[in-house]
Amino acid sequence: MIALFRKAGIRDVTPNHVIDESEWEALNQYIKSIRESKTKEVYRDASPLAARLVVVQDINARLLQELARRPQLVHDLDPRKFEELVAKLLEDQGCDVTLTKRTRDGGYDLLGRMKVGPANLIFLAECKKYSPQNKVGVEVVRGLYGVTEIQKANLGLIITTSTFTKDAHEEKLRIGPRIDLKEYSDLCSWLSAYSIVG
Structure with missing residues (x-):
């Protein structure tokens, strides 16, 4: 999970880190971009x-x-x-x-x-x-x-x-x-x- 946050551009995340709303939003945007890049138009x-x-x-x-x-x-x-x-x-x-x-x-x-x-x-x-x-x-x-x-x-x-x-x-x-x-x-x-x- 920490690696996923880092890929989303969120640094200094530790196992005890309390994630704020802006970090959740950044993670959601990153996951959404991954899904969209794998979608193929038929x-x-x-x-x-x-x-x-x-x-x-x-x-x-x-x-x-x-x-x-x-x-x-x-x-x-x-x-x-x-x-x-x-x-x-x-x-x-x-x-x-x-x-x-x-x-x-x-x-x-x-x-x-x-x-x-x-x-x-x-x-x-x-x-x-x-x-x-x-x-x-x-x-x-x-x-x-x-x-x-x-x-x-x-x-x-x-x-x-x-x-x-x-x-x-x-x-x-x-x-x-x-x-x-x-x-x-x-x-x-x-x-x-x-x-x-x-």
């Missing part, structure tokens, strides 16, 4: 009713409700936050999900398990946070299919904030049920479950 709420900065550090109920109301905000998330969002959405659908490391992810972003009858289905998911006009191409489908085979997973799942090219859809049909494609409209459907009723 998105801005520009609606006329609340034209203020909304700060969210985790994928929480507030962010999910806001995304349910305005799903286009997924385009404002950074790629890692989008991966965390997809992980949360899948967890809430009954999957056990693990995020891979940011670097050297091995060709997939999420490793998931889901109970299907007496067995566990293992899936790999690749998250592509693209702008709406930037479609996910066939090479991503082929890449995840190859990783799914190598890892001996039951399913490869690609989730995007965009859509897929015609070639990507055709490749998915050729591969069959080992690959599934989820695009922006699917994300909107998943997010609608978090709408506030009333």
Whole structure:
């Protein structure tokens, strides 16, 4: 505690020191500045009713409700936050999900398990946070299919904030049920479950 007071610029504090009001205020200001420096902006709420900065550090109920109301905000998330969002959405659908490391992810972003009858289905998911006009191409489908085979997973799942090219859809049909494609409209459907009723 004494070290914290010193970092806040309060000198000559001892274990028996009686702290006055100005010293408490200095400490509170220091703690507040630490908290503010660690906060990361995820998105801005520009609606006329609340034209203020909304700060969210985790994928929480507030962010999910806001995304349910305005799903286009997924385009404002950074790629890692989008991966965390997809992980949360899948967890809430009954999957056990693990995020891979940011670097050297091995060709997939999420490793998931889901109970299907007496067995566990293992899936790999690749998250592509693209702008709406930037479609996910066939090479991503082929890449995840190859990783799914190598890892001996039951399913490869690609989730995007965009859509897929015609070639990507055709490749998915050729591969069959080992690959599934989820695009922006699917994300909107998943997010609608978090709408506030009333």
